[in-house]
Structure formats: C-alpha cells, structure tokens
Amino acid sequence: MEDLSADQAAEVLALARSLKSRSKGAPEPVRPVVGRTVALVFEKASLRTRVTFEAAIRDLGGHPVYLTRNDIDMGKREAIKDVASNLSRWCSALVARLFWHRHLLELAHYSDAPVINALTELEHPCQALADMLTIQENFGSEKVKIAYVGDGNNVARSLSKLALQLGYEFAVVGPENFWLDPAPGLLQTASLEEGLAGAKAVYTDVWISMGDEHEQEHRLKVFEAYQVDQRVMSMASSDAIFLHCLPARRGFEVVDEVIDGPQSRVVDQAENRLYAQKALLSKVLGVEA
Numbered sequence: 001m002e003d004l005s006a007d008q009a010a011e012v013l014a015l016a017r018s019l020k021s022r023s024k025g026a027p028e029p030v031r032p033v034v035g036r037t038v039a040l041v042f043e044k045a046s047l048r049t050r051v052t053f054e055a056a057i058r059d060l061g062g063h064p065v066y067l068t069r070n071d072i073d074m075g076k077r078e079a080i081k082d083v084a085s086n087l088s089r090w091c092s093a094l095v096a097r098l099f100w101h102r103h104l105l106e107l108a109h110y111s112d113a114p115v116i117n118a119l120t121e122l123e124h125p126c127q128a129l130a131d132m133l134t135i136q137e138n139f140g141s142e143k144v145k146i147a148y149v150g151d152g153n154n155v156a157r158s159l160s161k162l163a164l165q166l167g168y169e170f171a172v173v174g175p176e177n178f179w180l181d182p183a184p185g186l187l188q189t190a191s192l193e194e195g196l197a198g199a200k201a202v203y204t205d206v207w208i209s210m211g212d213e214h215e216q217e218h219r220l221k222v223f224e225a226y227q228v229d230q231r232v233m234s235m236a237s238s239d240a241i242f243l244h245c246l247p248a249r250r251g252f253e254v255v256d257e258v259i260d261g262p263q264s265r266v267v268d269q270a271e272n273r274l275y276a277q278k279a280l281l282s283k284v285l286g287v288e289a
Contacts, residue, residue: 001125001161008163008283009129015279016133016272019289023275031061032287035199036092036194038062042118043069043098044210048246048270049126053095056278060289065091074103084110090134093284099211114284121154123213127245128158129276132166135201138241145169147199147236149192150226150253151219152180155205155245159265160186167229171195176223192226196235201241202263204228204253222254233263241265 004012006153018183038057042050050066053139055066060272074080079245080103098104101120108115112178117125135144146163148156152172157180161172164185171187172179173195179188189195196202207223208216241266260264282289 001025001123001158002129004125004162006165009132009166010141011284012129012276012279013133013136014273015282015289016129016137017136019131019278020272020275030289031059031283033057033285034061035287036062037090038064038093038095038281039087039091040064040066040071041074041087041094041096041098042066043074044119046097046119047147048098048273052270052273053118053278055274056281059274059278060281060287062083062092062281074098074107075092075166078243080106081110083107085112087111088113092203093281099288116280116284119154121209124154124156124245125158125162126273126277126280127155128162129280130243130269130272131159131161131203131243134243134265135168135241137268137272138230138265139200142200143167143169145198145205145237146201147171147173149173149195149202149228149232150223151205151207151209152188153205153209156180156203159203165183171199174226178222192232192235196232199236199242200240202228202233202236202240206247206249207253208249219248223253227252228258230255230257233258243269246270 054064072084074084078136082105091113094111094114094115095118096104096107096115097118098120101122103116104120117123160170207219244266248254
C-alpha cells in the first residue's frame with residue numbers, strides 16, 4: 001500500500017468512480033490496452049480477485065494469462081528471478097496473488113514490468129481500494145470512522161494504511177494479540193464499545209485465513225466475542241454500513257441477519273473490485289481509460 005501516495009490513491013479512486021458511472025450508461029467501451037498481455041500469477045485460489053482482474057483486463061482490451069502454482073511453483077520448480085525476467089519480456093504487467101510477501105518483493109525486484117499485489121499474507125491493497133470506493137459511495141467526502149472487528153490481518157493492514165493516509169479514522173477491535181503494528185492515528189482496542197463508537201463502516205473478515213488452519217481451535221475461541229451481529233452493529237452509528245471482503249463463514253465472524261441485512265454493502269464491495277482494479281491497471285500501464 002505504501003507504493004501509492006495519498007494523491008495517487010485519490011486519483012485511482014476518482015477514476016474508478018468515473019469508470020463505474022460510465023459503465024452504467026453503457027457507452028462505447030474504451031480499450032486502451034489492445035494487444036497487451038497481463039500475467040495473473042496466482043498461488044492462492046480466488047473467486048473475486050481472479051474474475052475481476054480478468055474482466056478488467058479484457059474490458060480494457062488486453063489479454064489475461066492465468067498461471068497457477070501448478071504452472072510455476074516459484075522458488076521450487078523455478079527460481080523467482082527467472083520467472084520474473086521471463087514474464088516481464090512477454091507481459092506488460094504482472095498481477096501476483098502469493099503466499100509470501102517476500103516472494104512478491106523478489107518478483108517485483110527482478111521484473112522489468114510493473115507488479116500489482118493481488119494479495120499476500122501481509123497485504124491486500126486491491127481489496128482496500130475497493131473498500132474505500134464503497135465507503136466513499138455511501139458517505140461522499142466525509143472522513144468517517146472505520147471499525148475493523150476481529151483479526152488484524154492483511155486486509156485490515158492495507159485498509160488501515162489507505163484510510164489513515166486519506167484522513168479517515170480507523171479502529172482495530174479485537175484481542176490484543178491480533179492487533180496491527182502501532183501507527184499514528186490508529187486506534188486499537190479490545191473493547192467493542194470503544195472501537196465501534198461513532199463508526200460508520202463496520203468491517204470484519206474470516207477468523208481463520210489460508211495458512212492459519214493449525215490455529216483454528218484457538219482462533220474460534222478468542223474471536224467468539226467479536227462476532228458481528230445486530231447487537232454489535234447497534235454500537236456503531238445509526239447509519240453505519242457493514243463490509244466484508246468475502247468469502248464469509250456465516251455464523252462465525254458474522255450472522256446472516258447482518259450480512260444479508262439492509263446495512264450490508266458486501267455485494268457492492270465485490271462489484272467495486274472490478275472498477276478499482278480497472279483504474280489501477282490503467283494507472284500502472286500509463287493509459288487513459
């Protein structure tokens with residue numbers, strides 16, 4: 001997330017809003033990357049990230065090439081340096097969804113083409129852009145408070161950085177052992193009442209991410225008190241919205257009444273992945289969309 005300045009992030013979000021608005025009017029599509037190929041290097045399974053990146057690339061006129069761990073197996077079957085140097089000769093950009101952030105950094109170091117982080121264990125910046133787009137659609141330019149309930153994971157880390165960078169309030173609400181690293185302006189508390197007070201966006205994610213399965217029993221126990229239900233939502237502002245990056249484990253981090261209720265914006269969030277990523281690709285590839 002640090003690679004985008006506040007101004008650059010604001011530009012991406014503004015372009016995403018414009019792209020979404022234009023798409024609803026069904027104008028003649030702009031295809032500024034015709035003839036260009038973008039590699040999707042995905043070690044981790046995906047629904048939303050894969051579909052929205054493939055759709056975004058095709059909408060812009062480009063050609064996505066989807067590569068799984070079976071195709072590459074970086075660091076084992078082939079050195080990351082060799083993968084990066086080869087792909088960047090063939091492709092205009094690389095979109096990488098990897099298990100380890102250090103592998104993303106190595107891929108970016110050796111690639112002559114730009115590399116977009118589509119998720120690592122440390123960060124999920126593309127999700128953060130879609131989240132912020134959703135928040136701005138609901139509250140305009142108001143710098144609202146965002147309360148992230150549960151595990152201070154990769155999604156929380158990226159969204160907190162973007163939110164604080166843009167002047168929003170951000171609170172991580174959960175057990176202290178699962179907080180983020182301290183940052184100026186970042187509130188972290190185990191108290192639901194304190195963290196949710198005045199919040200207009202209430203966010204949660206799964207308690208057990210890919211790679212955390214060995215901690216399942218412990219995590220289910222410590223996060224049980226942080227399930228987002230109607231009682232928890234009532235602690236936030238009366239006009240608060242509910243956010244979740246999906247997939248959700250219904251009945252664990254969130255109940256059906258909330259995720260399917262009138263405050264939920266999770267489907268809007270998922271839709272906004274398309275426009276946020278289309279805008280990001282346009283900026284990274286240096287084209288007008």
